[in-house]
Amino acid sequence: MKSSDDHLLWGMFSLREALYLSFCAIFIVIAKAVLRLHLHVTGHSMVFTMFFMILARGCVQRKGAATFVGLIAGVMCLVLGMGAKSGPLVILKFLLPGIVIDVAAILYPLLAQRYVACIIVGAVAAGSRVIILGLVDWLVGMDRELILQHMVLLSVMNMGFGAIGGAMVPPVARRLAAHGLIPSAGPNP
Amino acid sequence: MSLSAFQRIGWQFSAVDSRLHRISAGWKMAGMLAMCSAAFIGKSFPNLLALLALNVIGYRLGRVKTVEMWKDMRFFMIQTVIVVALYVLRDGIYDGVLPGLRTSLQILLFFMPGALFLRVTPSSQLMRSLRRWLPERIAFFVFISFRFIPYFAREISDISMAQQLRGARIDKRSLANPRNWPGLFHCLMVPLMIRVMKTAEDAALSTEARGFGKTGPSHSSFPVAKECE
Numbered sequence: 001m002k003s004s005d006d007h008l009l010w011g012m013f014s015l016r017e018a019l020y021l022s023f024c025a026i027f028i029v030i031a032k033a034v035l036r037l038h039l040h041v042t043g044h045s046m047v048f049t050m051f052f053m054i055l056a057r058g059c060v061q062r063k064g065a066a067t068f069v070g071l072i073a074g075v076m077c078l079v080l081g082m083g084a085k086s087g088p089l090v091i092l093k094f095l096l097p098g099i100v101i102d103v104a105a106i107l108y109p110l111l112a113q114r115y116v117a118c119i120i121v122g123a124v125a126a127g128s129r130v131i132i133l134g135l136v137d138w139l140v141g142m143d144r145e146l147i148l149q150h151m152v153l154l155s156v157m158n159m160g161f162g163a164i165g166g167a168m169v170p171p172v173a174r175r176l177a178a179h180g181l182i183p184s185a186g187p188n189p
Numbered sequence: 190m191s192l193s194a195f196q197r198i199g200w201q202f203s204a205v206d207s208r209l210h211r212i213s214a215g216w217k218m219a220g221m222l223a224m225c226s227a228a229f230i231g232k233s234f235p236n237l238l239a240l241l242a243l244n245v246i247g248y249r250l251g252r253v254k255t256v257e258m259w260k261d262m263r264f265f266m267i268q269t270v271i272v273v274a275l276y277v278l279r280d281g282i283y284d285g286v287l288p289g290l291r292t293s294l295q296i297l298l299f300f301m302p303g304a305l306f307l308r309v310t311p312s313s314q315l316m317r318s319l320r321r322w323l324p325e326r327i328a329f330f331v332f333i334s335f336r337f338i339p340y341f342a343r344e345i346s347d348i349s350m351a352q353q354l355r356g357a358r359i360d361k362r363s364l365a366n367p368r369n370w371p372g373l374f375h376c377l378m379v380p381l382m383i384r385v386m387k388t389a390e391d392a393a394l395s396t397e398a399r400g401f402g403k404t405g406p407s408h409s410s411f412p413v414a415k416e417c418e
Binding site (some may be wrong): 014016017018019020022023024025026027029030045051055071072075076078079080089104110136137140141142145146149150153154166170171172175176179181 | 190228229232271272275276279292295296299303306312315319323327330331334335337340342343345366370371374375378379380381383384386388389390392393397401
């Protein structure tokens with residue numbers, strides 16, 4: 001995505017980049033709301049969450065892009081009351097996958113256009129959400145062994161759906177790159 | 190899909206008037222944090238049951254219906270089954286059930302005040318409260334995102350309709366078959382992303398024209414952030 005020179009938000013994104021990322025967060029919220037009305041499968045919303053987060057990082061190749069999407073989506077979900085299962089921790093549940101995606105993109109800038117990378121990162125980022133639950137388990141005094149078992153049980157579905165969402169990114173990102181809308185191998189400052 | 194679709198989801202604000210509704214969001218948040226902390230501190234059954242009673246009284250004071258309270262809590266029943274099962278597998282039925290139930294109750298009591306908070310706090314009050322904590326520019330993007338939800342919901346619907354007329358299998362019935370899912374991403378997401386980029390470009394120009402992001406003295410009597418409230 002084209003960017004202007006003047007940067008806001010601690011010098012990280014231009015105004016249009018930040019708006020684009022905010023709009024990606026809107027789609028996460030819309031998808032979460034729509035799927036919630038029709039499906040009752042644990043972790044299914046991870047398909048679109050991972051899709052939009054990884055795609056956003058592919059389109060805006062700057063550090064913190066996915067984290068910013070996660071922050072906006074998290075605050076929106078909190079305000080709309082879509083995360084009471086986690087209470088105020090819902091913001092963290094969106095921030096953590098964003099941080100994972102950003103770290104992965106720093107290590108491998110071509111992330112959004114590679115199937116294997118997207119699937120792995122989608123699964124890991126989606127799985128990272130259960131860290132919050134693990135933290136709560138630890139705070140209530142559960143044994144470490146049980147916390148791990150609990151986290152594994154809950155992360156399986158999340159990781160599966162996250163991997164599916166990640167797998168959907170490369171065809172879209174490649175088509176956008178082919179049309180010159182996003183850089184195919186842009187800089188990663 | 191419009192904003193009204195969000196109203197049908199659970200864990201939503203209950204539009205009634207009560208004493209809890211009238212307390213400011215800041216005080217409610219402080220109370221919620223205290224109740225969450227109490228769930229970790231009170232580890233014995235009597236303490237936890239007293240805390241549960243306090244939460245239920247909170248729901249009653251907030252005039253939240255029992256059905257709505259059940260909707261908030263039913264997810265944790267699944268959690269309870271998982272946690273108790275893990276304890277039983279490790280310690281056996283006699284030694285595992287009670288510790289499992291106690292831990293599940295603690296987890297429930299950690300999240301219950303948050304659910305109650307969202308039930309008795311309207312979005313406008315929550316946003317006012319968040320604006321004090323969030324940096325001004327982040328708050329601006331949150332508010333502008335809310336403004337664009339109906340717009341993009343309409344865009345999705347329009348693009349989907351246009352693609353279906355061209356023969357794309359992205360209607361509800363076709364999407365029941367997972368083999369049609371890639372079509373959803375190919376036919377819907379690419380045009381949608383292009384539309385998003387164009388909208389971001391237009392919105393950025395519009396926002397810049399209103400002086401957003403300028404560090405010098407303001408030349409406008411209408412700050413953008415205030416307009417977007």
